[in-house]
Amino acid sequence: MQLGIIRYGSLILGVFALSTSAIFVKLADAPSSITAFYRLFFAVLILLPLLVFKRENRQALFSLSKKQWGLGFLSGLFLAIHYVLWFESLNYTSVASSTVIVTLQPLFSFAGGHFLFKERVSKSVIASSLISMIGCIIIGWGDLQINYQALCGDVLAFIAAGIITAYFFIGQHMRKQLPVVPYSILGYTGSAFFLAIYALSRQVSFTAYPLQTWKAFIGLTVIATILGQMVFNWLLKWLSTAVISMSMLGEIIGTCILAYFILGEVISWRQGVGIVITLVGLALFSFHKSKTKIEQYNCSA
Numbered sequence: 001m002q003l004g005i006i007r008y009g010s011l012i013l014g015v016f017a018l019s020t021s022a023i024f025v026k027l028a029d030a031p032s033s034i035t036a037f038y039r040l041f042f043a044v045l046i047l048l049p050l051l052v053f054k055r056e057n058r059q060a061l062f063s064l065s066k067k068q069w070g071l072g073f074l075s076g077l078f079l080a081i082h083y084v085l086w087f088e089s090l091n092y093t094s095v096a097s098s099t100v101i102v103t104l105q106p107l108f109s110f111a112g113g114h115f116l117f118k119e120r121v122s123k124s125v126i127a128s129s130l131i132s133m134i135g136c137i138i139i140g141w142g143d144l145q146i147n148y149q150a151l152c153g154d155v156l157a158f159i160a161a162g163i164i165t166a167y168f169f170i171g172q173h174m175r176k177q178l179p180v181v182p183y184s185i186l187g188y189t190g191s192a193f194f195l196a197i198y199a200l201s202r203q204v205s206f207t208a209y210p211l212q213t214w215k216a217f218i219g220l221t222v223i224a225t226i227l228g229q230m231v232f233n234w235l236l237k238w239l240s241t242a243v244i245s246m247s248m249l250g251e252i253i254g255t256c257i258l259a260y261f262i263l264g265e266v267i268s269w270r271q272g273v274g275i276v277i278t279l280v281g282l283a284l285f286s287f288h289k290s291k292t293k294i295e296q297y298n299c300s301a
Contacts, residue, residue: 007238010231011247017228019254022099023262024224025087028216031204032087035217036080037195040188042221043230047188050181061182071170072183076190078167083191084198085160092153099255101157104133105245108165113242125285132249132281138274168241171233180234187233188225246285249278 028035051057064072089098106129167187174183199206232244253275 007235011235014228014231015247015250016254017223019251019258020219021224022090022255023258024216024220025090026263028213030209030213032084033195033199033202034204034206035087036083037192037199038217039220039225040192042217043225044185044188044192046226047181047185051185057179057181060179068174071174072186073190075167075170075187077194078163079187080191080194082160082164082167085156089153089156089160093150098153098157099252100137101154102161103249103251105161105165105248106133106242108162109242109245112165112169113240128281128284129246131284132278135274135278135281138270138277165241165245168236168244171236172241175236184230184233250282253278
């Protein structure tokens with residue numbers, strides 16, 4: 001019971017921390033490839049001492065098979081593509097629109113969980129998921145502009161949602177045997193490597209940026225990545241990709257609130273209604289998932 005509280009408490013912390021991503025990206029005056037590169041490169045530097053000075057982490061990493069190394073770098077590639085597409089979408093459409101679309105991951109996670117892991121989802125869980133997604137759509141509805149530029153940004157965000165789901169599915173598989181630090185370092189290193197190559201191919205500068213941009217890079221690393229995305233990596237050992245994806249619907253709520261205080265974006269009455277609906281859907285989802293676990297436990301007992 002206590003472990004369950006810690007895990008779901010960590011999930012809430014991770015969602016809130018991840019809500020800062022779009023804000024920091026907007027504050028960073030740099031190409032999307034550079035912003036994504038430094039986010040993950042700095043994360044590797046922070047995590048490296050936990051790998052070097054902890055024997056368990058070193059042994060786990062160097063005992064991986066060739067297949068596991070390949071999967072780790074593949075997850076890094078997926079993460080790199082996700083960040084480039086999502087960060088790029090923020091140049092074409094609003095923070096709310098991009099975040100709403102990129103958090104529609106349950107559409108991919110439920111389908112993938114069914115076919116890859118044979119996960120069964122009850123009708124009540126699906127219904128509560130739909131309620132949350134409707135709430136998210138209501139939040140961003142006013143920002144879903146009907147023009148070519150906004151449409152390009154929305155399409156990029158939607159593709160990014162599918163790709164990050166693939167990243168989490170690999171994590172769900174690998175985290176069963178691999179501790180979170182070596183798994184995260186493996187994926188982040190691969191991702192930073194691919195992003196560096198992409199940035200070089202685009203011939204963009206790695207250093208010529210103002211102090212505010214470097215502060216945004218550090219914020220993305222410490223808050224959005226270490227306290228946000230990496231927390232999800234840790235939780236993948238116990239929680240499915242579907243649960244992680246559903247919880248990330250709460251990201252749009254945090255993003256709207258932060259955008260109000262930091263970027264001066266107004267929260268309309270429509271967005272307020274959407275926030276309430278999203279929270280109701282997430283509460284129902286948590287209730288039905290807990291009920292299902294209790295029923296499964298009683299049946300096994």
